[in-house]
Amino acid sequence: MKPSAKLPIRPAKSAFDRIDLLILDALRQNGRITYQALSDRVGLSPRPCLERVKRLEQKGVIRGYTALVDPSAIGHDIIALAGISMRDPSAVARQRLEKVLLEHPAVVELQVVNGEYDYIARIVAPTLAAYEALTEAVLADTGFGIGRIHTTFVLKTLKSFEGYPITTET
Structure with missing residues (x-):
């Protein structure tokens, strides 16, 4: 009998807190939002908001920004x-x-x-x-x-x- 193939081990999805999810949702809706407007929207001061966005980019959660073209x-x-x-x-x-x-x-x-x-x-x-x-x-x-x-x-x-x-x- 052939041994069963091992399934690749996937890392556990990192938990996002409410603010991370609000940031992701805001950027999904408008990738051109300013950091000031983004921080106002999620209830965080601009510097920590920018740091969170950079962390999400470094982790590959935010893969990039683009324009939706007809x-x-x-x-x-x-x-x-x-x-x-x-x-x-x-x-x-x-x-x-x-x-x-x-x-x-x-x-x-x-x-x-x-x-x-x-x-x-x-x-x-x-x-x-x-x-x-x-x-x-x-x-x-x-x-x-x-x-x-x-x-x-x-x-x-x-x-x-x-x-x-x-x-x-x-």
Whole structure:
């Protein structure tokens, strides 16, 4: 009988106090808030508020700051959700595919999933032809080990991802 594989040990999630959660929620809603306004909002003086933000950044809880841009305003008229199934699930094929997808600017999100697909990718393109060229290039290359790509095109976005919810109750 094959020994069971050990699951990776995940460090315990560090506990955040109410003020940390208020800071995270305020920054999620407005990453451009001034430290003075942030400190007023969370009920802390500016210096300790700044120190908490820096600590959250150093711990990797706050991964960065960004502007939310309308995709169609910058020429991404096609948004596709692509379910990718592997024909060859070897580590070499997966690593090669992941490297190409991670480096491609049209792939704006990539998840490893279980179930019918091995990956789900959010891909943007200026035209349907550009999206088709990308998927055909990947499918045509047998070294990527892809069995099929199932594409769902976004017709209308009702709610965009704008960050993970922060529960401020402790």
